[in-house]
Amino acid sequence: MLRAAVVVGVFFGMAGLNAVHLDACGDKFLRVGRSMKVRGYSPVHQGSILIYANPDAVRDFREFLGRFGHISTAVGDARRFAEALASGKYDVAVVPVKELPRLASELRNSPSKPEILQVFDHAPRRQQTHICALHSKSSGYEALAEIDHLLDARLKREVVGAASR
Numbered sequence: 001m002l003r004a005a006v007v008v009g010v011f012f013g014m015a016g017l018n019a020v021h022l023d024a025c026g027d028k029f030l031r032v033g034r035s036m037k038v039r040g041y042s043p044v045h046q047g048s049i050l051i052y053a054n055p056d057a058v059r060d061f062r063e064f065l066g067r068f069g070h071i072s073t074a075v076g077d078a079r080r081f082a083e084a085l086a087s088g089k090y091d092v093a094v095v096p097v098k099e100l101p102r103l104a105s106e107l108r109n110s111p112s113k114p115e116i117l118q119v120f121d122h123a124p125r126r127q128q129t130h131i132c133a134l135h136s137k138s139s140g141y142e143a144l145a146e147i148d149h150l151l152d153a154r155l156k157r158e159v160v161g162a163a164s165r
Contacts, residue, residue: 040089047091064140085110092150115150
């Protein structure tokens with residue numbers, strides 16, 4: 001009886017020494033707002049999103065974003081895009097990469113300084129790690145993940161900026 005108790009004690013003692021720390025590779029599924037089930041997805045941050053595209057063409061995408069608490073606006077031309085940037089506070093601007101050169105000054109001069117989510121029609125030749133990009137055929141959930149990443153980075157930058165003042 002005593003021998004069995006010692007064996008069980010040693011077993012549980014060794015198991016306790018080998019406990020896995022929760023900051024391991026799978027920790028992204030343990031964060032608030034994340035789930036292993038895609039259907040159980042909920043964004044960590046909700047944001048205001050400006051989309052440079054024909055409003056009719058992105059109606060389903062905007063409804064999809066709305067289901068997850070994001071507020072989105074779509075504009076189809078550069079003039080309206082500039083007006084929207086000047087008058088509203090946007091966290092993220094979703095812009096086709098081919099339109100970026102035309103819209104760069106409006107994005108830079110915007111009072112809200114939105115994060116930019118670039119949309120490619122084809123895969124970029126060289127993917128740079130600091131660019132948040134999306135393929136035009138990406139799923140809505142991939143777009144949500146990129147938007148979450150941008151909102152998280154923006155929030156961290158704002159917190160660091162406020163702390164350094």
